[in-house]
Amino acid sequence: MTQTDPSDPAVPPALQDDKTMPLVVYALYLVGLFNGLTAVVGVILAYVSKEAAPEWMQSHYVFQIRTFWLSLLFTVLGFMLMIVGIGFVIVAAVWVWMAVRCVLGLSWLLKGQAYPTPRNWMI
Amino acid sequence: MSDLAHTPDRAEEDKLLPIVVYALYLLGFTNGLTFLAGLIVAYVNRSEAGPVNASHYTFAIRTFWMSIGWFLAALALFLVGLALSVVLIGIPLIVLACAIFGAIGLWFAVRTILGLVHLLRGEPYPRPQSWLI
Numbered sequence: 001m002t003q004t005d006p007s008d009p010a011v012p013p014a015l016q017d018d019k020t021m022p023l024v025v026y027a028l029y030l031v032g033l034f035n036g037l038t039a040v041v042g043v044i045l046a047y048v049s050k051e052a053a054p055e056w057m058q059s060h061y062v063f064q065i066r067t068f069w070l071s072l073l074f075t076v077l078g079f080m081l082m083i084v085g086i087g088f089v090i091v092a093a094v095w096v097w098m099a100v101r102c103v104l105g106l107s108w109l110l111k112g113q114a115y116p117t118p119r120n121w122m123i
Numbered sequence: 124m125s126d127l128a129h130t131p132d133r134a135e136e137d138k139l140l141p142i143v144v145y146a147l148y149l150l151g152f153t154n155g156l157t158f159l160a161g162l163i164v165a166y167v168n169r170s171e172a173g174p175v176n177a178s179h180y181t182f183a184i185r186t187f188w189m190s191i192g193w194f195l196a197a198l199a200l201f202l203v204g205l206a207l208s209v210v211l212i213g214i215p216l217i218v219l220a221c222a223i224f225g226a227i228g229l230w231f232a233v234r235t236i237l238g239l240v241h242l243l244r245g246e247p248y249p250r251p252q253s254w255l256i
Contacts, residue, residue, distance in 0.1 A: 018244055020240050020243055020244065021240050024236060024240060028236075038232075040229060041229060041232045041233055041236065044229065044233050045233060045236060045237065048233070048237065048256060
């Protein structure tokens with residue numbers, strides 16, 4: 001079923017779990033930074049996959065779902081504040097923030113580790 | 124061809140063609156046409172496929188036709204809305220139809236990616252006949 005032998009004691013258990021789905025979600029988010037739409041697909045996939053996932057991977061899904069909603073919230077706020085100018089700065093900052101979160105999440109995922117602070121508002 | 128000596132375990136089915144189907148489906152979002160090519164590839168290969176690939180072909184074929192069905196329903200709603208907007212009550216119908224168009228696109232993309240993820244793990248799609256995902 002999977003590439004690695006599940007009984008191999010040399011491989012830590014987290015590395016044997018299939019990481020494809022959280023990887024796909026991060027990839028869709030990163031692509032979504034440029035088209036704005038694939039992030040929606042990503043968050044739906046995260047919701048769908050969350051409950052059946054092993055615990056360490058659930059932290060990534062929680063992190064991804066929160067990344068989506070927080071970025072949506074602050075982007076909307078930013079657009080509303082564009083009439084007073086500060087909104088342009090906010091929207092740009094949210095863009096960078098989302099990119100940083102995705103890259104950080106990806107690096108934890110590829111190490112086979114849970115995201116340490118999935119409910120943090122910053123990173 | 125040299126693999127014929129192996130027992131046809133489900134992990135040994137060649138995944139290339141179902142991958143092509145899903146890839147054509149995803150590409151369809153950029154051109155609107157390759158959905159059809161994917162559907163044809165799925166139909167042509169389903170009868171001779173092993174159980175894993177067959178579940179993916181069935182899932183892909185159903186994804187296509189259900190989307191068409193919803194699309195036509197939303198289109199009808201849109202046209203009715205267009206006709207009724209002469210007397211202003213049609214505008215909510217047009218808005219609703221546009222929301223349904225968007226939802227169909229999302230749903231199609233989610234189904235395709237979920238199918239692809241199962242396929243790449245070498246698993247059959249668990250619910251090829253499902254109406255949602």
